[in-house]
Amino acid sequence: MSQVNAELNSAYKTILNVIGGIEPRIAEATRQELADQRASLKLIASENYASLPVLATMGTWFSDKYAEGTVGHRFYAGCQNVDTVESVAAEHARNLFGAEYAYVQPHSGIDANLVAYWAILANRIESPALEQLGAKTVNDLTEQDWETLRKTFGEQRVMGMALDAGGHLTHGFRHNISGKMFHQRSYGTDPETGLIDYDKLRRDAKEFKPLILIAGYSAYPRRVNFATMREIADEVGAVLMVDMAHFAGLVAGKIFQGDENPIAHADVVTTTTHKSLRGPRGGMVLSTKEFAADIDRGCPMVLGGPLSHMMAAKAVALAEAQTADFQTYAQNVADNAQSLAEGFLKRGGKLVTGGTDNHLVLLDVTTFGLTGRQAESALLDAGVVTNRNSIPQDPNGAWYTSGVRLGTPALTTRGFTGEDFDRVAELIVDVLENTTPVTASTGKPGKAKYTLADGVADRTKQAANELLNNHPLYPGLEL
Numbered sequence: 001m002s003q004v005n006a007e008l009n010s011a012y013k014t015i016l017n018v019i020g021g022i023e024p025r026i027a028e029a030t031r032q033e034l035a036d037q038r039a040s041l042k043l044i045a046s047e048n049y050a051s052l053p054v055l056a057t058m059g060t061w062f063s064d065k066y067a068e069g070t071v072g073h074r075f076y077a078g079c080q081n082v083d084t085v086e087s088v089a090a091e092h093a094r095n096l097f098g099a100e101y102a103y104v105q106p107h108s109g110i111d112a113n114l115v116a117y118w119a120i121l122a123n124r125i126e127s128p129a130l131e132q133l134g135a136k137t138v139n140d141l142t143e144q145d146w147e148t149l150r151k152t153f154g155e156q157r158v159m160g161m162a163l164d165a166g167g168h169l170t171h172g173f174r175h176n177i178s179g180k181m182f183h184q185r186s187y188g189t190d191p192e193t194g195l196i197d198y199d200k201l202r203r204d205a206k207e208f209k210p211l212i213l214i215a216g217y218s219a220y221p222r223r224v225n226f227a228t229m230r231e232i233a234d235e236v237g238a239v240l241m242v243d244m245a246h247f248a249g250l251v252a253g254k255i256f257q258g259d260e261n262p263i264a265h266a267d268v269v270t271t272t273t274h275k276s277l278r279g280p281r282g283g284m285v286l287s288t289k290e291f292a293a294d295i296d297r298g299c300p301m302v303l304g305g306p307l308s309h310m311m312a313a314k315a316v317a318l319a320e321a322q323t324a325d326f327q328t329y330a331q332n333v334a335d336n337a338q339s340l341a342e343g344f345l346k347r348g349g350k351l352v353t354g355g356t357d358n359h360l361v362l363l364d365v366t367t368f369g370l371t372g373r374q375a376e377s378a379l380l381d382a383g384v385v386t387n388r389n390s391i392p393q394d395p396n397g398a399w400y401t402s403g404v405r406l407g408t409p410a411l412t413t414r415g416f417t418g419e420d421f422d423r424v425a426e427l428i429v430d431v432l433e434n435t436t437p438v439t440a441s442t443g444k445p446g447k448a449k450y451t452l453a454d455g456v457a458d459r460t461k462q463a464a465n466e467l468l469n470n471h472p473l474y475p476g477l478e479l
């Protein structure tokens, strides 16, 4: 992470002092959050550290402006500067990803997916349905017509990756609105290899005939062949939607190319902007021209007024992501994940799929006799921040789980090398080997409680500090 200029560092100090004069607890929590982030090994695969210019861009008066609508077509007066912000962010998104169309308003990943679902429904169903109902626009529809339309929409099907195979809640999981909107069938992974079985997926898709085939994941440690997904979608007449939230940085950095580049193959691509892409918290939808008009109806169909300060920060982050430095960063993220995986494998760790070729690894902690929850908590006690995660066919269910997911985007931003990640694997194995599950009162092995052997937390924190001090976070920033 490069040194940010001294003026920005001193501006942050001043701002925190001013905030402290109004609500000291918030100023203190903000200072403490930076101290905590600086002092821990952040391995949550979906987190990163945005640059200070990106963070600073979020804190401006664009926050105060309403701008529902789209560029040049707003429901409020005085949006000329918001128009500039949204146009610049969309232009950067199109250029960076080579997309025909970019919509930068979504506030989060789930918002982006909802906008995409609505746009696909509208594009593929609404027009013919309207015609059938003798209506020109949705405004002409009667209550009865809406009932008919609701039934038509309600009969639609999506096919996405199963949650325990690494898929995401918003891809049709029953406790998410996507699972209420659509009939869903999930595709899993091969029980032996842990990899997506494209032949089975094809057979299932032919039987289920989804309107939308969703590719993308939040805990699958491998690349996806989007060219094959496209073929399958075409064979069954589905729209191909890719949720690249986790790996957008690897697409932006040209690590995923050819068959692995979602933009080249999908109709609609959604993403968040704050994970491997290293921007502000938020979402985006990219698409072919065919879906642009329907995606533009995201606000007010799904979204409230756009967060213009966040769109501005997206523009800054997307400009950063077009630099050679970002390409190097993305390559390092992938290389470091390899080093982390090898670090576990050579110390007897078991990884779902046997390794990684993206930015994350999924460590099966049953070999240490632990649940994911025990492993996550013991690691946190030792200053290692991870998250527990289901593994395929997880015997411990989605709450306790049997895995820990670890990603390289954040620590790579700090400048961690492959050697550092090997040391991180060593520290994690040491913690897990020294963690003992506590038997539950029923006499059965407990799923939540554990003990960590004396001295392990301290020696891990000390070793982690050495690594962290070699790669300071926001060097020069003192609050």
Ligand code: DSN
Pocket (backbone or CB within 6 Å): 046, 109, 218
């Ligand atoms: N919460 C994100 C993650 O951790 O993967 C996905 O929404």
